[in-house]
Amino acid sequence: MGEIRIRQESKLLKKRYLGCAISSEEKTVYIVGDIEDTELLGDKYRDFSLVKLPIISVEFSDPRQISLSSYPLDETIHLRMASAENIAKLVKIIPLIPFSSISEPPNVKEISSFDVEVHIKNVHGDIRKLMDFIPLVDYTEEPCPRIEPYENLDNILHLRMIPVNLENVVGTIPLIPVVFSEPPEVDIRILTSVVSLKKTVRRIITSKISSITKRRALVDFKKIFGGDIVAEYVERPLVILAPVPKEDKDDYIEYLKRMLREIHRVRTKQGLPDPRDLRIEELVKDYYISLIDLHVGNRIYVIRYEPSGGTNELGVYSGIEKFKGILEDRIRELYSQKSGFLVIYGPSDILYELSYSLLDKHYLHYMEFRITDSQKASLIASMMWGFEEKNPNQSLSEFAVYADEHYYEYLRELALKYSHIIKLSGSAKLVDVHEGFWHYAIKAFIYECFADKEDTREIKFEENYSGNIFDVIIERKDGKRIYIEIETLYGSMFPAVRLREVVEKRQPVLESNISELWIIIPNPQAILFINEIMPIAEMFKSDAVRFFTLDIREKRLIPLEYVVEMLTKAKEVRE
Amino acid sequence: MGPGSSLDDVIKYYEEDSWKRFIEKIANLCGVVEGVIRLYNELRKLVGQTLYDVINKYGNVYEKILLGGIMQEGTSTEHSLAKFYKEIFGICVDYPDINAIIRLQEDGVSYETALKEVKVVKADSEVPDKIFYYLEEIYNLSSQILQVFKKKSEAKVYKVNSPTIGVEAHRDLLNALLEILPQYEPLSFFIISLYSVPRFYLERHYPKLFSEDVQELLKNYGVHLHVILEPNHMPKQERENWAIIGLDRNCVAWLIRELIMWAFKLIRETHSIYSKYYTGIEDEFKKYWWSQLDKLRAIRIPSDMPWSCGRRGYKIDTLGNGEGEIVGELSGWYFRDELQVDPKKGLLAGYQVVSYAKLFALLAPAMFLGLGYCIRKSADKVIVGGVCYWER
Numbered sequence: 001m002g003e004i005r006i007r008q009e010s011k012l013l014k015k016r017y018l019g020c021a022i023s024s025e026e027k028t029v030y031i032v033g034d035i036e037d038t039e040l041l042g043d044k045y046r047d048f049s050l051v052k053l054p055i056i057s058v059e060f061s062d063p064r065q066i067s068l069s070s071y072p073l074d075e076t077i078h079l080r081m082a083s084a085e086n087i088a089k090l091v092k093i094i095p096l097i098p099f100s101s102i103s104e105p106p107n108v109k110e111i112s113s114f115d116v117e118v119h120i121k122n123v124h125g126d127i128r129k130l131m132d133f134i135p136l137v138d139y140t141e142e143p144c145p146r147i148e149p150y151e152n153l154d155n156i157l158h159l160r161m162i163p164v165n166l167e168n169v170v171g172t173i174p175l176i177p178v179v180f181s182e183p184p185e186v187d188i189r190i191l192t193s194v195v196s197l198k199k200t201v202r203r204i205i206t207s208k209i210s211s212i213t214k215r216r217a218l219v220d221f222k223k224i225f226g227g228d229i230v231a232e233y234v235e236r237p238l239v240i241l242a243p244v245p246k247e248d249k250d251d252y253i254e255y256l257k258r259m260l261r262e263i264h265r266v267r268t269k270q271g272l273p274d275p276r277d278l279r280i281e282e283l284v285k286d287y288y289i290s291l292i293d294l295h296v297g298n299r300i301y302v303i304r305y306e307p308s309g310g311t312n313e314l315g316v317y318s319g320i321e322k323f324k325g326i327l328e329d330r331i332r333e334l335y336s337q338k339s340g341f342l343v344i345y346g347p348s349d350i351l352y353e354l355s356y357s358l359l360d361k362h363y364l365h366y367m368e369f370r371i372t373d374s375q376k377a378s379l380i381a382s383m384m385w386g387f388e389e390k391n392p393n394q395s396l397s398e399f400a401v402y403a404d405e406h407y408y409e410y411l412r413e414l415a416l417k418y419s420h421i422i423k424l425s426g427s428a429k430l431v432d433v434h435e436g437f438w439h440y441a442i443k444a445f446i447y448e449c450f451a452d453k454e455d456t457r458e459i460k461f462e463e464n465y466s467g468n469i470f471d472v473i474i475e476r477k478d479g480k481r482i483y484i485e486i487e488t489l490y491g492s493m494f495p496a497v498r499l500r501e502v503v504e505k506r507q508p509v510l511e512s513n514i515s516e517l518w519i520i521i522p523n524p525q526a527i528l529f530i531n532e533i534m535p536i537a538e539m540f541k542s543d544a545v546r547f548f549t550l551d552i553r554e555k556r557l558i559p560l561e562y563v564v565e566m567l568t569k570a571k572e573v574r575e
Numbered sequence: 576m577g578p579g580s581s582l583d584d585v586i587k588y589y590e591e592d593s594w595k596r597f598i599e600k601i602a603n604l605c606g607v608v609e610g611v612i613r614l615y616n617e618l619r620k621l622v623g624q625t626l627y628d629v630i631n632k633y634g635n636v637y638e639k640i641l642l643g644g645i646m647q648e649g650t651s652t653e654h655s656l657a658k659f660y661k662e663i664f665g666i667c668v669d670y671p672d673i674n675a676i677i678r679l680q681e682d683g684v685s686y687e688t689a690l691k692e693v694k695v696v697k698a699d700s701e702v703p704d705k706i707f708y709y710l711e712e713i714y715n716l717s718s719q720i721l722q723v724f725k726k727k728s729e730a731k732v733y734k735v736n737s738p739t740i741g742v743e744a745h746r747d748l749l750n751a752l753l754e755i756l757p758q759y760e761p762l763s764f765f766i767i768s769l770y771s772v773p774r775f776y777l778e779r780h781y782p783k784l785f786s787e788d789v790q791e792l793l794k795n796y797g798v799h800l801h802v803i804l805e806p807n808h809m810p811k812q813e814r815e816n817w818a819i820i821g822l823d824r825n826c827v828a829w830l831i832r833e834l835i836m837w838a839f840k841l842i843r844e845t846h847s848i849y850s851k852y853y854t855g856i857e858d859e860f861k862k863y864w865w866s867q868l869d870k871l872r873a874i875r876i877p878s879d880m881p882w883s884c885g886r887r888g889y890k891i892d893t894l895g896n897g898e899g900e901i902v903g904e905l906s907g908w909y910f911r912d913e914l915q916v917d918p919k920k921g922l923l924a925g926y927q928v929v930s931y932a933k934l935f936a937l938l939a940p941a942m943f944l945g946l947g948y949c950i951r952k953s954a955d956k957v958i959v960g961g962v963c964y965w966e967r
Contacts, residue, residue: 130936131775131816137870137940139582144759147749147855149742154644155656159676160686223670372650 297338386552665703797827
């Protein structure tokens, strides 16, 4: 006896009073937790001196073991205190107070284990008092609500009204020449949506592509976003038609912009794309428009078209011609520009108009983006930023703005926290190599995940091992060694090629059965390029090579197989 | 009626009419559930058939059931009927097949011909199966209860002659489930309050409960109480007062309690889906247990009461169906302990004596409200758990 194990105060429980030990002999109150003075404990202890222990738990290793709190904590420190024996003899235990309820310290009464036994022997009188003391509870019968279905359940058969797509039937219907005596009045209405037209074009393109590649997508982004931007974006500008959702809560444009940023950084060597977000209103003067640089190369160019002039009798927006005029010349220039995105964010009928009157004529590399499976889209968003949880009331745009910042902020804080421990990449080679923020911050994340683990013996950074410099090496107590490479994929163009090189170069280092190679990929890239990463993961699966991304909420690494499983098994919700 | 007086005025467990009405509600629920189960079976027979065959064989109503509210882009409207049948009954036309209907028509094939190409499939969702499973459980329990009273329920008939028949069936189901929940049915509350509670506390709430004629009536309606734990170390009179009594596992009231819990479960786990199609549906379980917890928190304990039962555990636990379910979201401080029953000393936690009276004095209101419990594990062991409410 004589040793008190004191556990460090948890960050979460800081400033919460949890209990105290009182030594009458020493006239001392040992406070566990945070309390300002003995007065709060009652008059009896007014003259006692106060010793505040920066702990939340005291355990006595005496056979009459009594604990003030056994709240599970991470760290244990052993301290020797001169008065330990006295405390053990004279300790009076104050019952613990539930954490959530502390607004002021309770007026406590001392009970020791001896008191309890004495009390039971003389229990009769007290029990009577106790029975009377317990208050009764009440019951009120509530009126039972009546559940009724919504009146506007939709049983309309919209599919019966699909118009025939003339493009498909031309050539099969004989053309009969008709001669009009007078020019006829023709009223043309656009019935097919941009989706159906696009699908026709897409069917031709995808059937060709699929016959060449034969590789099956693991995560079908087309079913989630109406198209697969990642697959379509290599080398040349991509035009994205993004219909404005009917309600603000369905807004997604900020989410799309951030996806495009990440796709661009991986697919090109140009680094961060130059952003443009332009609102074109109908009444913008021509001379002003002519000043706008609509060059798309290395840019994410978002044009928000918000018509304000209303529609004419044919349902066409009155300002559309002017808008088309602005775009037409620029679209003609796209054929020879560097990679970049032109996003046109506007009403779907205008997008349709643009697709057939401009894009089909001048630039065919375009696609439509539309959230067709909101649940999976939200899941992808959550995964893209470290599994941050999306509030159901948040739009995807709102969530993306928040989560993108939070992901960065979290990793930035970690990078700063451990900057005295973690070496910069290149320091092992003694040359000045610039290491990117994300690469460094993920090393800090790995340190955060593994430093406190029981089975971790040592974590090394930028260590040279058999001619390879590894970002991180974790040596475990059981003798196992985990080599970790962080791969941001930026500038790789084809992630699979980069990853294969990385793995093949380092694989010979692996000693069978006692080591593994882990490749850690930051979330946005890992999720968006999952279909290109997984074939590599499969290829090296049996060779102790594993691929992970980050779960910043749970502070752990998540295997990419799990990401695929979540995305393929998540329920499909079409809105 | 407020705290401090008995509940005999509001919960008429001593009147036969109350029990008759209650059993009627269970019979109604049983009939509706049976009807809904039959409707499920009827609709699920369609799986594997082409839409063209289904419409020709069974009528146009199925066209609206399977395609109502599906848009030309292949998406569905907010209150689409087809979406309802997909999410609740688990039958639908697969997304690629809807695309095929659209594509074929775009290519000039007639709508009717396009329907030959598409099949009715089972939706890729666990919810309909879960609902069906719950319905079977509810049906089994309610029909067992009725059998004891030699009462037969008639299955409600839901004929598929209107596209909204499924919506009507589930409306009836949800309303019948609500009818037996404790916040709307005093006898359900009564049964929940009998799960395990100190006898004197029960007597103070229900003064008529232990009178001979009431006990006779309750036995007729399957409410059997037995002693779960007795403080043998106490004097005789106190021993009886402080005995923990509760529902016998083999009695009908136990089944009714199970039935109530299944009703809670079904609504709890599916209300978010139902709320897309129905007004007035909420998580009744959460609502109810929170209100009970509020009652518990309203009890103020004088500061000079020496509670000794806090101990260490605070594991989230269940009060629902015995072990490990449902109550996970309630905030508060939970504990669950296995205690040794010592004939001389009373209850022991390890080698430490726990004051029997103090422990159950503290727990009694929680036990009465269904937020605390004492279960007999073996001859010399009990499991005690519940929510603590030391808020002052």
